[in-house]
Amino acid sequence: MPRKTIQPSNKIEYLSILDVDGNVDAALDPKLDPAELHTVFRGMLLARRLDERLLRLQRQGRIGTFGPGMGQEAASLGPAVAMKKNDWFVPSFREGAAMLWRGWPIEKIILWWGGNEFGAATPEGQNDLPICVPVSSQCLHATGIAWGCKYKKDPSVTVCFVGDGGTSEGDFHEALNFACSHTLPAVFVIQNNHWAISLPREMQSKSATLAQKCIAYGCDGIQVDGNDILAMIVASRDALAKARSGGGPTLIEAVTYRLAMHTTADDPKKYRTEEEVACWLPRDPLIRFEKYMRAKHGLDDAGMKQLEEEVAAEIQAAVARAEAYQSDPMDSFHHTFAEMPASLAAQSREFEEYMAELKADAAAAAQPAAERQMAES
Amino acid sequence: MAKLTMVQALNLALREALTDDPDVIVFGQDVGKDEGVFRVTEGLYRDFGAERVVDMPVAESCIAGCAVGLAVRGLRPVAEMQFSGFGYHAFHQIENHISRFRTRTRSRFSMPIVIRMPFAAGIRAIEHHSESREAIYAHLPGLKMVIPSGPRNARALLRSAILDPDPIIFYEPKSVYRAFKEEVPDEPEEMPIGKAHVARVGKDLTLISYGAMMRPTLEAAEQLADEHQIEAEVVDLLTISPMDTETICGSVQKTGRAVIVHEAPRNCGPAAEVAARLAENSIEYLEAPIKRVTGYDVIMPFFANEKYFIPDARRVVKAAKEVLDF
Numbered sequence: 001m002p003r004k005t006i007q008p009s010n011k012i013e014y015l016s017i018l019d020v021d022g023n024v025d026a027a028l029d030p031k032l033d034p035a036e037l038h039t040v041f042r043g044m045l046l047a048r049r050l051d052e053r054l055l056r057l058q059r060q061g062r063i064g065t066f067g068p069g070m071g072q073e074a075a076s077l078g079p080a081v082a083m084k085k086n087d088w089f090v091p092s093f094r095e096g097a098a099m100l101w102r103g104w105p106i107e108k109i110i111l112w113w114g115g116n117e118f119g120a121a122t123p124e125g126q127n128d129l130p131i132c133v134p135v136s137s138q139c140l141h142a143t144g145i146a147w148g149c150k151y152k153k154d155p156s157v158t159v160c161f162v163g164d165g166g167t168s169e170g171d172f173h174e175a176l177n178f179a180c181s182h183t184l185p186a187v188f189v190i191q192n193n194h195w196a197i198s199l200p201r202e203m204q205s206k207s208a209t210l211a212q213k214c215i216a217y218g219c220d221g222i223q224v225d226g227n228d229i230l231a232m233i234v235a236s237r238d239a240l241a242k243a244r245s246g247g248g249p250t251l252i253e254a255v256t257y258r259l260a261m262h263t264t265a266d267d268p269k270k271y272r273t274e275e276e277v278a279c280w281l282p283r284d285p286l287i288r289f290e291k292y293m294r295a296k297h298g299l300d301d302a303g304m305k306q307l308e309e310e311v312a313a314e315i316q317a318a319v320a321r322a323e324a325y326q327s328d329p330m331d332s333f334h335h336t337f338a339e340m341p342a343s344l345a346a347q348s349r350e351f352e353e354y355m356a357e358l359k360a361d362a363a364a365a366a367q368p369a370a371e372r373q374m375a376e377s
Numbered sequence: 378m379a380k381l382t383m384v385q386a387l388n389l390a391l392r393e394a395l396t397d398d399p400d401v402i403v404f405g406q407d408v409g410k411d412e413g414v415f416r417v418t419e420g421l422y423r424d425f426g427a428e429r430v431v432d433m434p435v436a437e438s439c440i441a442g443c444a445v446g447l448a449v450r451g452l453r454p455v456a457e458m459q460f461s462g463f464g465y466h467a468f469h470q471i472e473n474h475i476s477r478f479r480t481r482t483r484s485r486f487s488m489p490i491v492i493r494m495p496f497a498a499g500i501r502a503i504e505h506h507s508e509s510r511e512a513i514y515a516h517l518p519g520l521k522m523v524i525p526s527g528p529r530n531a532r533a534l535l536r537s538a539i540l541d542p543d544p545i546i547f548y549e550p551k552s553v554y555r556a557f558k559e560e561v562p563d564e565p566e567e568m569p570i571g572k573a574h575v576a577r578v579g580k581d582l583t584l585i586s587y588g589a590m591m592r593p594t595l596e597a598a599e600q601l602a603d604e605h606q607i608e609a610e611v612v613d614l615l616t617i618s619p620m621d622t623e624t625i626c627g628s629v630q631k632t633g634r635a636v637i638v639h640e641a642p643r644n645c646g647p648a649a650e651v652a653a654r655l656a657e658n659s660i661e662y663l664e665a666p667i668k669r670v671t672g673y674d675v676i677m678p679f680f681a682n683e684k685y686f687i688p689d690a691r692r693v694v695k696a697a698k699e700v701l702d703f
C-alpha cells in the first residue's frame with residue numbers, strides 16, 4: 001500500500017505555426033487553399049476595421065459602450081473558419097471576427113452595440129447564439145446544445161467561446177464537467193487575453209495554463225498561440241474532428257492579448273503598463289497574417305489597397321443601414337410571450353397611449369417653429 | 378460641508394467604515410487597482426491596501442459565499458456586485474445562506490454583510506445592465522433591501538447598513554451616481570434602516586417612490602403645484618424591506634390619495650406591497666383607488682428604447698390627476 005505517483009504525465013502541448021514575422025513552420029503548415037486563406041485574411045481585416053469604426057461611432061455618440069476585440073481576431077476567427085455551417089456557434093461578447101465569418105450582417109453587430117434587440121436576433125438559418133453578456137453563462141448553453149445534438153443524432157459540433165476571466169465562474173466548471181462526463185460534441189475556446197477588465201490572468205487562477213484544466217475534466221486540452229491564425233485553425237479542426245467522431249470535448253486555450261480597452265467605459269492605464277501593451281503590438285495577429293500573405297500568397301500593395309477599399313465600403317454601407325433602422329418600441333410587448341396575457345395587453349395599450357402623447361407633444365413643439373418660419377418667409 | 382455626487386458620497390462612507398473598523402473589508406470585481414467601474418472605491422486600495430480592498434475574480438457566488446465565511450469569522454464584509462444583473466450568480470448564497478444564517482443557527486452566527494449593487498436603467502448600458510429587481514430581494518425574509526435616492530442619504534444609509542448586524546442588499550441607482558451634487562456633512566452621519574422619509578410636504582395626495590424615480594416624482598410634484606395648484610406629499614421609501622408602514626400610512630391618512638412610482642416591473646413589485654399595506658391599514662381613509670406608475674411587465678429593452686420604459690413626470694402627473702379627479 002505505497003504512496004505512489006498515479007498520473008505521471010499530464011502533458012499540455014503548445015501550438016504555434018506562424019511566427020511574429022509571418023514565417024511558417026514547414027512541418028506544421030496546414031497548407032490551406034490559397035483562395036480560402038485570402039478570404040480568411042479579408043475576414044480578419046474586416047473585423048479589425050469594423051472595430052475601429054465602432055470605436056469612432058462610440059466616440060461620436062452614435063452607439064453605446066463598446067468592447068473591441070482588437071488583437072484577438074485570430075483566436076476568434078480560427079475556430080469559426082474550422083467550423084461547418086451547421087455547427088453551433090456560442091459566443092461571448094468579444095467574438096466580432098467569428099460572428100462576421102459566420103454570416104452575421106455587419107449592421108446587426110452595429111445595432112447590438114447601438115442598443116437594439118434586432119442585433120441579437122440571429123439571422124434565420126444560422127446556428128448561432130447572439131452576443132452573451134453574463135460572463136461564462138453561455139458555456140452551459142453550449143453544453144446543452146451539444147447534448148441536444150447528441151440526443152438527436154445531429155452530427156453538429158458546438159463551439160463555445162469564453163474569456164480567461166470567465167474560467168473563474170462556476171458555469172465554466174459545470175459546463176466542462178458535464179460535457180466531458182457525457183462525452184458531448186463540444187469545443188471550448190478560452191480567449192486568454194490576459195485581462196478580465198483590471199484583473200490580470202495570474203490573479204484569476206493559479207493554474208500555470210488554463211488549458212491544463214482539461215486534465216481534471218477528463219478531456220484533451222491544448223494551449224495555442226492565439227495570435228496565429230494558422231495554429232488556431234489547425235487546433236480547432238483537430239478538436240472539431242475529434243468531437244464529431246464521438247471523442248468528446250476539447251479545451252483550447254488561445255493565448256492572445258486585448259490590445260484596446262475592456263470597453264469604451266474603461267481606462268486600462270489605471271491597471272496595466274504601456275510597456276506591456278507595447279510588447280504585444282508586434283505580435284498583432286493581423287500584422288503577422290499580412291506579412292505571411294505578402295511573402296507566400298502574392299498579396300501586394302495594390303491587392304491590399306483594393307481589400308481596404310472593399311472592406312471600408314462594406315462597413316460604410318452597413319453603418320448607413322444600421323442608422324436607417326427604425327425599431328418599434330412596442331416590440332418589447334410582442335416578444336415577451338408567444339401569446340400576450342390580458343394584463344400585459346392592458347399595459348401595452350397604456351404604453352401606446354403614452355407614446356402617442358409624446359408624439360403629439362413633439363408635433364406641437366415643432367409647430368410654432370414651422371409657423372415662425374412661414375411668417376418670416 | 379462638501380458638495381458631493383452619490384459616487385463620492387458612497388466613497389466617503391466606505392472610507393469612513395474602513396477607517397473606523399479594522400474588521401471592515403471591501404471586495405468585488407475591479408474595486409481595487411481599477412477603483413471600481415463607477416469609481417465608487419476611488420483611492421481606497423491606495424490608502425487601505427490590498428488586504429482590505431480586494432479584487433475578486435469573475436465569480437459572484439465566490440464573492441457572496443466568501444462573505445458568509447468572513448462574517449462567521451467576525452469580519453464585516455462590504456461586497457460589491459459589479460452590476461445587479463450579475464448578482465444572480467450569488468443568489469444561491471444570498472437566499473440559502475446569507476438571509477438565513479441567523480435563524481438557522483438561532484443567532485449563534487449573524488451576517489453583518491452589505492452587498493452593494495448598481496441597478497436600474499438610464500445610462501445607455503448594454504444588455505443585462507439596466508434591470509430593477511429589488512422585489513426579488515425584498516421578498517426574502519432575513520434580508521434587508523435599501524435604496525438611496527441622493528448623495529446625502531446614500532452616504533448615511535451605507536454607513537448604517539455597514540453597522541447593521543444583519544445582511545443588507547444595498548441597491549445603488551446608477552443613473553443618480555453623477556446626476557447631481559448635494560451638501561454632505563463633514564461628520565459621519567447615520568440614517569435608520571427601515572425608515573421612510575417625507576421629501577416634500579403636501580395635503581392633496583401622496584406620491585410614494587424611491588431611488589432614481591424620486592427625481593421624476595418630485596418633478597411631477599412641482600408641476601402639479603405650478604400648473605394645477607395641487608400640493609403633493611412625496612415619500613421616499615429608502616428601505617424597501619422592512620417597509621415603513623407607519624410613514625406611508627400616516628401620509629395617506631392625511632391626503633386620502635396615493636400614487637406609487639417605481640421603475641421595476643409592476644407585477645408583484647414594491648408598489649404592490651405599498652398598496653397592500655395601505656389597503657390593510659388605511660382603506661377607510663382612501664378617497665380614490667391607488668394608482669401605480671411603474672415599469673411594464675417586459676424585459677427592459679436595450680438602451681435605444683429604454684427611455685420610454687422608465688417612468689417620467691408626465692406619467693406621474695397623469696396618474697395623480699386621475700386619482701384626484703376620481
Ligand SMILES: Cc1ncc(C[n+]2csc(CCOP(=O)(O)OP(=O)(O)O)c2C)c(N)n1
Nearest residue numbers: 094133134135163164165166195196197463
Ligand atoms: C457574470 C458577470 N459578472 C461580471 C460581469 C462584468 N464583466 C464584464 S466583462 C468582465 C471581465 C471578463 O473577463 P474575461 O472573461 O477575461 O473576458 P474579456 O473581457 O477579457 O474578453 C466582467 C467582470 C459580467 N458581464 N458578467
Ligand SMILES: [Mg+2]
Nearest residue numbers: 163164195196
Ligand atoms: Mg480576458
